[in-house]
Amino acid sequence: MPAHALSAPQLRLTIDPATLGFASTAELQDLPLPWIGQERAQAAAQFGLQMAQPDYHLFVLGEVGSGRASLMRQAMHTAAALRPVPPDLCYLHNFESPEHPRALRLPAGQGRVLRRAMAELAKTLQTDIPRHLTSPDFRAQARSIEQAYEAQEAQAFATLQAFAQARQFQLSRTDEDGGHLVFTLTGANGQPLTESEARALPPEQRARIDEAEQALRSEIVAFAQTLRPLERTRDDALNDLRRGTVRPVVQQALNAVRAAMPEQPEPLPAWLQQVERELLNHLHWFELADLPSSGIPGNASNSSSSGKDTRSAPGNDYEDDTDRNNNRDDDAQDALDHLLHLCQVHLAVDHHGQAGAPVIVEDNPQHRTLFGSIESRHDGDTPQADYTGIRAGSLLRAHGGFLLLHLHDLTHEEGLWARLRRFLRCNRLHIDEATSGASAGAPVALQPEAVQVDVKIVLIGTVDEYYALQEADPDTARRFRAKVDFVERFTASPATRLASAIFVAHSCKRRGLPHFGAPAVALLLEQAHREADDQGRQSAQFGHIEALLMEAAALCQARGGALVEPADVHAAQQARTLRHNYPEEELHESIVEGERLITLTGSAVGQINALTQIDLGDYRFGFPVRITARTFAGQEGLLNIEREVDMSGPIHDKGVLILHSYLTALFSHVAPLALNASIVFEQEYSGIEGDSASCAELYALLSSLSGLPLRQGIAITGALNQHGEVLPVGGINEKIEGWFRACDTAGLDGTQGVLIPARNQRHLMLSRAVLDAVERGLFHVYTMQHVSEGIALLTGEASGMSPAELVQAQADALAGGAATVEDTVMQRAEVTLRGYRRACQVAGGARRGRGGRSR
Numbered sequence: 001m002p003a004h005a006l007s008a009p010q011l012r013l014t015i016d017p018a019t020l021g022f023a024s025t026a027e028l029q030d031l032p033l034p035w036i037g038q039e040r041a042q043a044a045a046q047f048g049l050q051m052a053q054p055d056y057h058l059f060v061l062g063e064v065g066s067g068r069a070s071l072m073r074q075a076m077h078t079a080a081a082l083r084p085v086p087p088d089l090c091y092l093h094n095f096e097s098p099e100h101p102r103a104l105r106l107p108a109g110q111g112r113v114l115r116r117a118m119a120e121l122a123k124t125l126q127t128d129i130p131r132h133l134t135s136p137d138f139r140a141q142a143r144s145i146e147q148a149y150e151a152q153e154a155q156a157f158a159t160l161q162a163f164a165q166a167r168q169f170q171l172s173r174t175d176e177d178g179g180h181l182v183f184t185l186t187g188a189n190g191q192p193l194t195e196s197e198a199r200a201l202p203p204e205q206r207a208r209i210d211e212a213e214q215a216l217r218s219e220i221v222a223f224a225q226t227l228r229p230l231e232r233t234r235d236d237a238l239n240d241l242r243r244g245t246v247r248p249v250v251q252q253a254l255n256a257v258r259a260a261m262p263e264q265p266e267p268l269p270a271w272l273q274q275v276e277r278e279l280l281n282h283l284h285w286f287e288l289a290d291l292p293s294s295g296i297p298g299n300a301s302n303s304s305s306s307g308k309d310t311r312s313a314p315g316n317d318y319e320d321d322t323d324r325n326n327n328r329d330d331d332a333q334d335a336l337d338h339l340l341h342l343c344q345v346h347l348a349v350d351h352h353g354q355a356g357a358p359v360i361v362e363d364n365p366q367h368r369t370l371f372g373s374i375e376s377r378h379d380g381d382t383p384q385a386d387y388t389g390i391r392a393g394s395l396l397r398a399h400g401g402f403l404l405l406h407l408h409d410l411t412h413e414e415g416l417w418a419r420l421r422r423f424l425r426c427n428r429l430h431i432d433e434a435t436s437g438a439s440a441g442a443p444v445a446l447q448p449e450a451v452q453v454d455v456k457i458v459l460i461g462t463v464d465e466y467y468a469l470q471e472a473d474p475d476t477a478r479r480f481r482a483k484v485d486f487v488e489r490f491t492a493s494p495a496t497r498l499a500s501a502i503f504v505a506h507s508c509k510r511r512g513l514p515h516f517g518a519p520a521v522a523l524l525l526e527q528a529h530r531e532a533d534d535q536g537r538q539s540a541q542f543g544h545i546e547a548l549l550m551e552a553a554a555l556c557q558a559r560g561g562a563l564v565e566p567a568d569v570h571a572a573q574q575a576r577t578l579r580h581n582y583p584e585e586e587l588h589e590s591i592v593e594g595e596r597l598i599t600l601t602g603s604a605v606g607q608i609n610a611l612t613q614i615d616l617g618d619y620r621f622g623f624p625v626r627i628t629a630r631t632f633a634g635q636e637g638l639l640n641i642e643r644e645v646d647m648s649g650p651i652h653d654k655g656v657l658i659l660h661s662y663l664t665a666l667f668s669h670v671a672p673l674a675l676n677a678s679i680v681f682e683q684e685y686s687g688i689e690g691d692s693a694s695c696a697e698l699y700a701l702l703s704s705l706s707g708l709p710l711r712q713g714i715a716i717t718g719a720l721n722q723h724g725e726v727l728p729v730g731g732i733n734e735k736i737e738g739w740f741r742a743c744d745t746a747g748l749d750g751t752q753g754v755l756i757p758a759r760n761q762r763h764l765m766l767s768r769a770v771l772d773a774v775e776r777g778l779f780h781v782y783t784m785q786h787v788s789e790g791i792a793l794l795t796g797e798a799s800g801m802s803p804a805e806l807v808q809a810q811a812d813a814l815a816g817g818a819a820t821v822e823d824t825v826m827q828r829a830e831v832t833l834r835g836y837r838r839a840c841q842v843a844g845g846a847r848r849g850r851g852g853r854s855r
Contacts, residue, residue: 002789002792002793003755003782003783003784003789003790003792003793004758004782004783004784004789005753005780005781005782006761006764006774006781006782006783007774008771008772008774008775010761010764011764011766011770011771011774011781012526012535012764012765012766012768012771013526013529013535013765014526015497015522015525015526016522017517017518017519017521017522018518019494020497020498020501020518020521020522021498022501022518023517023518024515024516024517024518024563025501025502025504025505025508025515025516025521026505026515027505028498028501028502028504028505029505029506029508029509029515031502031505032502033074033499033502033503033506034499034502035067035071036067036490036496036499036500036503036538036540036542037487037489037490037491037496037499037538037540038067038071038486038487038490038540040485040487041060041062041068041071041484041485041486041487042071042075044058044482044483044484044485045058045060045071045072045075045482045484046075046079047482048456048481048482048484049075049076049079049402049456050079051482054427055424055478055479055481056456056481056482057424057456057457057458057459057479057480057481057482058072058456058457058458058459058480058482058483058484059459059461059466059469059480059482059483059484060072060458060459060460060461060484060486061461061462061463061466061483061484061485061486062460062462062463062485062486062488062540063462063486063488063541064543065541065542065543065544066486066487066488066540066541066542066543067486067540067542067543068460068484068486069361069404069460071486072404072458072460072484073359073361073404076359076401076402076404076458077359079357079402080356080357080358080359080401080402081355081356082356083356083357083400083401084356084357084400085108085351085354085355085356085357085400086108086351086357086358086399086400086401086454087105087106087107087108087110087351087399087400088105088106088107088108088109088110088111088112088347088349088350088351088352089103089104089105089111089347089348089349089392089396089399089451090103090104090105090106090111090114090115090345090346090347090348091103091104091345091346091348091387091388091390091448092104092267092268092271092345092346092387093342093343093386093387094387095274095275095277095278095342096274098386099445099446099447100446100447100448100449101346101386101387101390101446101448101449102267102271102449103448103449103450103451104265104267104268104271104345105265105451106261106263106265106268107263108351108352108354109351109352109353110261110263111345111347111349111350111351111352112347112350112352113260113261114257114260114261114268114345115344115345115346115347117256117257117260117261118257118343118344118345119344120256121253121254121256121257121343122340122343122344124253125249125250125253125279125286125340126286126336126340128249128253129246129249129250129283129286129287130286130287132245132246132249133242133245133246133283133286133287135245138241138245141241142238142241145234145237145238145241146234148234149230149231149233149234152230153227153230156223156226156227157223160219160220160223163216163219164183164216164219167212167213167215167216168185168186168187168209168212169183169184169185169186169212169213169216170183170184170185170186170192171183171216172184181220183213183216183220185198185209185213239283242283242284242287243280243283246280246283247280250276250279250280251276254272254275254276257272258272275343278339278342278343279339279343282335282336282339284332285332285335285336285339286336288332341386341388342386344388346387346388346390348372348390348391348392348396349392349396349397349399356401357400357401357402358397358398358399358400358401358402359398359401359402359404360394360397360398360401360402360403360404361404362394362403362404362405363406363409364409365394365405365406365409365410365413365416366413366416367413367415367416367419368391368393369393369394370393370394370395370416370420371393371395371419371423371429371430371431372390372391372392372393372395372396372429372431373390373391373393373431374389374390374391374431374432374446374448375389375391376389377389385445385446386446387446387448389446390431390446390448393429393431395423395429395453395455396429396451396453398453398455399451399453399454399455400454400455401455401456402455402456402457402458403455403456403457403458404457404458404460405457405458405459405460406459406460406461407459407460407461407465407469408461408465410459421473421475421476423453424457424476424479425475427452427453427454427455428450428451428452428453429450429451429452429453430447430448430450431448432446432447457480459480466483486540487540488532488539488540488541489532489534489537489538489539489540490537490538490540491536491537492525492529492536492537492538496538497525497538500521500524500525500528500538500542500545501521501525503542503545503546504516504521504524504545504549507546507549507550508549508553511550511553513549513550513553513557514553514556514557514561514562514563514564515563515564516549516552516553516563516564517563517564517565517566519565519566520552520563520564520565520566520568520569522566523566523569523570524545524548524549524569525538526765527545527548527569527573528545529765530733530765531544531545533730533731533732533733533763533765534762534763534765535762535763535764535765536762548569548572548573548576549564551572551575551576552564552568552569552571552572553568554572555568555571555572555575556568577619580616580618580619581619581621583614583616583619583621584614584619584621584623584738587614587623588623588741588742588745591624591742591745592745592746596683597626597682597683598624598626598742599626599712600712600713600742600743600746600752601712601713601749601751601752602711602712602713603709603710603711603712604709604710604712605703605704605707605708605709605710606628606629606630606631606700606701606703606704607626607627607628607629607700607703607710607712608626608627608628608696608699608700608703608710608712608716608794609624609625609626609627609696609712609714609715609716609739610624610625610626610627610681610692610693610696610697610715610716610717611623611624611625611692611715611716611717611735611736611738611739611754612624612625612692612693612735612738613730613731613734613735613738615731620731620734621734621737621738622731622733622734622735622736622737622738622739623738624715624738624739624742625681625682625683625684625693626681626682626683627679627680627681627682627693627696627697627700628679628680628682628700629677629678629679629680629697629700629701629703629704630677630678630704631675631676631677631701631704631705631832631836632675632676632677632836633674633675633676633835633836633837633839633840633843634674634675634676634836634840635674635675635676635840636675636676651691654691656679656694656697658691658694658720658721658722659694659697659698659720661722662698662720662721662722662723662724663698663701665722666724666801666806666826667829667830667833672837673833673836673837674833674836674837674839674840674841675833675836677701677704679697679700679701681693691719691729692717692718692719692729692730692731692735693716693717694718694719694720695716695717695718695719695720695726695755695787695790696716696717696718698720698787699716699787699790699791699794702791702825702829703794703795705828705829705832705833706795706825706828706829706832707828707832708795708797708825708828709795710794710795711751711793711794711795711796713743713749713751713752713753714752714753714754714755714780714782714793714794715739715753715754715755716754716755716790716794717729717732717735717754717755717756717757718755718756718757718760718784718790719757720787723803724786724787724788724801724803725785725786725787726757726758726759726784726785726786726787726790727757727759728757728759728760728763729756729757729760732756732760732763732764733763733764733765733766733767735754736754736756736764736766736770736781737766737767737770739752739754740752740754740769740770740773740779743779744769744773744779748773748778748779749778750777750778752778752779752780753779753780753781753782754780754781754782755782755783755784755790755793755794756781756782756783756784757783757784757785758783758784758785759785760783761783764781766781786801786802786803787799787801788800788801788802788805789802791825792825795825797823797824797825797828798823798824798825799824799825799826800824800825800826800827801824801825801826805824805826806826
């Protein structure tokens with residue numbers, strides 16, 4: 001069967017704009033955006049998002065630009081709308097253990113209510129407590145307690161005075177230094193003696209005075225010990241009076257807080273009791289901060305002194321017994337502010353006014369953004385950290401809903417993936433300062449209470465990342481049981497084309513771009529088929545299509561157009577090519593300038609032009625390369641020069657081995673083959689990979705063996721199997737267009753073309769220039785099913801290699817009627833191989849003969 005020439009309509013899918021069903025995408029902008037060609041992924045996503053069981057997190061497989069992130073966000077929002085709004089998360093100061101703040105979950109919106117209620121409580125108490133502590137009734141009762149104490153103190157002091165007078169000492173109090181007791185020696189007339197008079201007294205009298213002084217000192221100590229229980233009684237009575245006066249005020253304010261909270265989950269009731277206790281234990285801060293000169297005694301002290309000796313004994317500060325080390329009066333306001341600060345509610349996650357569950361997309365995952373952090377405030381040079389510095393991360397904010405992450409981001413932040421794995425095992429989140437960036441010098445290392453988090457994680461990665469994760473970390477892979485696989489291409493249909501047009505409409509609306517007319521959309525759809533290398537399938541890389549539509553819309557706006565037309569799309573494609581094709585230009589210039597040896601016309605033995613594709617990552621293009629083959633009599637077999645010098649990849653090496661196997665089987669009846677053959681890619685210095693040159697290498701070998709020249713205007717691509725069947729190859733459009741450009745530059749003469757696998761026909765989406773040349777008969781595209789069809793086209797002779805011809809040849813050989821007419825490529829090559837074998841036999845006999853004479 002000869003190679004088949006394709007007509008121009010077979011070389012490209014052309015979409016009729018009239019079949020799309022709209023005039024412009026403006027008609028489609030309000031239609032919902034479907035999952036274009038991703039029905040499998042859509043079903044998997046819906047299953048995973050609705051699955052309520054643990055460890056059913058989602059792993060989304062797909063390439064960048066496939067719409068995986070945007071479609072998953074859309075699905076997450078749809079699923080979240082059906083879920084209840086999760087509770088708010090608050091943190092409370094732990095009065096019993098300040099380094100362990102308590103976590104409190106409240107119904108959505110109640111966190112804000114509690115925070116406002118506690119703020120109102122602080123404001124109310126700062127007004128009401130000082131007012132009650134300065135009321136006439138409270139002052140009267142406090143004065144009564146003071147008077148009772150003063151009466152007892154006066155009686156004890158009178159007794160002490162009498163004791164002193166009986167021993168010739170005058171006892172008095174001073175107002176200096178907080179009040180001291182001063183005793184002075186008196187003479188017979190009752191007047192104080194001077195120091196010189198006291199020294200002039202007889203020794204016996206001075207001895208009696210010293211004894212009396214010691215007795216008085218002892219009595220003063222006893223007096224001070226007598227006052228201490230009286231002071232404690234007074235202080236306790238005053239504290240009880242304060243508490244009794246203020247407790248109803250505090251309880252009323254707290255009851256207002258409780259009334260504002262219809263639900264009071266733990267630990268809220270216990271915490272409100274702690275707040276009440278702390279407020280009542282520190283009422284003096286309200287008093288001192290509001291009225292520093294309230295008239296209530298501050299302290300009392302005792303001292304003794306004589307003209308020659310003054311002694312003092314400390315008294316007791318007037319403070320609450322539960323806290324004897326408070327700030328001085330001038331720091332009372334700071335102390336009060338701090339106490340009221342600790343009584344506030346820190347609302348870390350607020351769902352007030354929200355509908356449905358949260359959907360969080362974390363584009364910058366770090367320890368602090370994902371797991372939360374604790375911020376410190378600086379008071380002078382000392383960092384201070386408390387519960388109000390707790391900042392919720394994405395996991396806490398996504399509680400009850402969904403969190404979208406990219407695996408690549410997680411694995412490139414040191415320790416982040418390992419910490420997420422630990423979280424997935426227990427679903428409990430710990431916020432700690434060690435990884436939150438808090439100042440290491442903070443005096444208290446906060447360890448907030450761990451919180452149970454119910455979140456469904458949507459993890460996005462590539463296919464390679466997914467299977468690498470399964471292999472490296474099976475435990476984590478089991479947590480992501482819902483696999484959402486986005487395909488790279490899908491079967492095209494009227495429904496997918498309409499959906500693609502809706503995508504164009506949404507992109508134009510979202511970006512404020514002019515809409516596309518149906519003919520322009522048809523070109524975008526054709527480009528999607530081109531990117532898929534398939535007339536029956538579209539590419540799912542909608543990121544590429546969106547980039548093209550933005551560029552075409554920009555050109556439309558530049559010319560002042562209201563609707564994007566096909567010319568805008570063509571111009572955008574040409575501009576994009578111009579931005580990326582400089583390496584391609586250089587290579588084609590090397591052909592024109594004769595630097596690269598590529599023959600475009602005529603025929604040559606053992607020489608053929610193969611088609612290759614060069615992928616730069618952001619741009620692909622095809623380029624011809626010359627393959628030459630030489631054959632000799634010998635025993636070494638087939639030698640691939642690229643493989644011998646390590647310039648070929650494993651796939652190419654595999655193709656050469658398959659070629660060797662096929663060649664051996666083809667001439668098995670001439671066995672053993674006496675052949676030395678070499679194949680080389682001429683002027684190729686960057687390495688070869690792939691098996692798409694297998695057919696071209698075979699044809700070069702057969703040409704060398706048969707002596708038949710090959711048409712140089714026909715370039716070849718195609719892989720083969722061990723039975724000579726031609727297999728499809730990749731990059732077929734770029735390869736054909738690369739050869740066409742080389743021929744077109746030199747001038748098309750109607751003899752040039754390409755020979756490709758027939759199985760690649762459905763992949764053809766060639767440029768309009770190629771179609772036009774084929775339509776005019778200046779360029780040809782041939783297809784082949786078997787290598788025998790290609791060699792016949794290239795040599796103009798029958799191949800003798802088709803399966804039917806080989807079967808007939810074997811039958812003739814068995815019948816004893818071997819063919820003698822050299823009228824096929826196969827027979828010509830067989831004659832050459834037999835000649836090689838005879839030459840080897842002669843050479844072998846000569847060597848053996850020389851060996852015999854030497855012996």
